[in-house]
Amino acid sequence: MGENTPVLIGAGQFTYRGDPAASPSPTALLKIAAERAALDAGIGPAGLAGVDALAVVGYTIDSPGSKRGMIPHSVNPPASLARQIGADPRWSVYSEMGGNTPQYLINTLCERIARGEADLALTVGCEFLGSAMKRLGKGLSFDDWIADEPEDLPAPQRIGDPRAGSTAYEIRHGLSRPINIYPIFENALRARDGRSIPEHQRRMGELFARFSEVAVDNPEAWFPTRRTAEELVTVSEKNRMIGFPYPKLLNAIMEVDQSAGVIIASERKARELGVPEDRWVYLHGCADAADLWHPLDRQDFHSSPAMRRTGQKAFAMAGIGLEQVDLIDLYSCFPVAVEIGAEELGLSLDDPRGLTVTGGLPYAGGPGNNYVMHSVAVMLQKLRARPGAYGLITGNGWYLTKQSTGIYSTKRPDKPFEREDPAVLQREIDALPHPEIVERPSGRGTIETYTVVHKREGPFLGIVVGRDEAGRRFAANTPDDPGFLAAFEAQEQVGRTGTVRQADDGQTNLFVPD
Structure with a gap:
């Protein structure tokens, strides 16, 4: 074990619930989360000036095909944030799209630290559609959001897979949005298992009712409201059907104002900064991969080889089994993401450990690509309170497409951090057979x-x-x-x-x- 062993030393979250006319700009949201992470680490906001690696999670308004380009924001979020916190990082990136991104960035930054390519890293993200859409709807100005944003910044370096989630053929038929695509997985899973529609609706309601109960105790949750299973699945004026079989309350809510960030250091740097060791949390295992990229290419619509195999790789790297995990947060944009994720990892839906530490995307909040940063932040707090316990986190991007897994503990690893090249696992998945597609059937x-x-x-x-x-x-x-x-x-x-x-x-x- 060398002094380059990466360790998470701080995490911070912020949820804005005030007047949308006075809402923080995207860069301000990033800064607030970064400063809270610095305070959590005990290095204070001034300690952020030493960040030499910076990764910002991509905003959903920058996703391919987004129609929200009228919302002003920095042309280079990492550079804008670096100026705000007084940092001059040697490596600075802005991610492509995907709910797996925070875990993927943490995996990447830990690898860079282990290789000696960075000493103090910050990864942070936010979502601001809650106030932005209200400003647009009311015709309010965005001048305060761009007042301090330089206009001469170069385009940021991007990281991640830039491919769009759907083909033109899929898009023509409506397979272009999560609220349209996740339901086709849910209905396939129900049919595979032979459940009736009422039985399956009840099963989804019971699953997400347990998630809502966790959100009630999460001070940063967007909807800290306890919901019954019946309430979640009963269609009403306030819970209209979105995409069958999902009423509104079973959908992730992206129109929120939330930010979260994590600070990672080498052990050497953590000691130099005076971070107490009882604040340290290690990434023991991790893996990243994507299923066959487009929905129509999948082997079926009720499984995820990438979820299964990233889980296997992460556990192998950590040297533990699922039975040794104490805390779990499965990505939860829609019920089927949890159902398939649990099945691929060998979990039951009523596992007594629970399947979320935050309350999940529909209730804790679905801040675009940055939800998993919030689950990591909560996981750090819970693991610090239970020294030696292990926590499992999964992230999912596009349409059960991109998968990232992380296993955490305060326990110091007994071997160096060595992340397998994701390309190795990806080649295995890409070689899996899949159906032939016909675009003009008759x-x-x-x-x-x-x-x-x-x-x-x-x-x-x-x-x-x-x-x-x-x-x-x-x-x-x-x-x-x-x-x-x-x-x-x-x-x-x-x-x-x-x-x-x-x-x-x-x-x-x-x-x-x-």
Whole structure:
């Protein structure tokens, strides 16, 4: 064990609940979280000037295809933050999109520290859509957000996979947003297990009711409200259906104002800064990989080889088993992410250890790509209170696509930090077989999975993923008659046969059930 062993020394969070007209700018949110992390480490805000590696989690407004470009923000968030905290990092990056990103950045920074390429690192992120969308809706100015932002900054160095989450073919059929795509996984999982729709709705409600109970005790939670299982799944005026089978209360909420950051140091630097060892938390195991990139390429819609294999790699690196883990936080944008994540890791949904330390994205808050930074911050506090215990955290990006896993403990590792090159695992996953895709199917077909997407006024879009008679996979839409769509989501559709052809628009496919 060398003096370059990486150790997490501080973490900070911030949730803004005030007047949107006075809300902090994105850079201010980052700074607040960074300063709180510095105070937590005992180095004070002035200690941030020594940061020599800085990684900022990408804002959702910078995601491919985002229509929120009218929201002013820094053209180079890492550079803007560095100026605010008085740092001049040798390595500074801004991430691509994905809810796995905070864990991925922590894995990367720990590796850089272990290699001697950095001594004091900061990774931080925020989301500000809560106040930003209110400002837009009320016609309020953003001048205070950009008053101190330099206009002459170069574009930031990016880190991560920049590919969009969906193909043009998928996008034409509505498979372009999390609220449209995660439901197709959920419905496939329900059908695989042979549960009725009411039974499965109850199961999802019971799962996320337990998450809401954790959020109640989280002082930084966006919705610290205890919800019953029935309340979560019962469709009402305040809990309208979004994408079947998910009412609003089962969806991650991105319109929040939250930030979180983590400070990582080498053991040598932590001692030099005088950080007490009872504040130290080590990353014992980690792994990163992505499933076959686009939804239609997946082997099926009820599993995640990347979740399973990143978990296996992280446990192998840590040298422990799942039974030795005391605290768990599974990524929870929608119920199916938890359900599949638990299954791939060997957990039951009612594991007595619980599956979240924060309350999850729908209740603690779904701050874009930065949720996992909040779960790491909470995990650090809980592990410090239980010296020697282990904590497991998973992060998930795009559509059960990008996966990152971390295993933490205050216990000092008994071997050097050695992260396996993610490309090794990625080659294994990329080599897995997957169905052939046909973009212009014609003739008989069978529904593999599906969803019905709703507006406030009711259902308006039916999406089908099916197989033709040759076993090739296709995407299609259904007739858009509201009565048809209401009936379509009222009964199980997986396995139903019908006819698929080109729609009248010449761009999409139309599936008409028998």
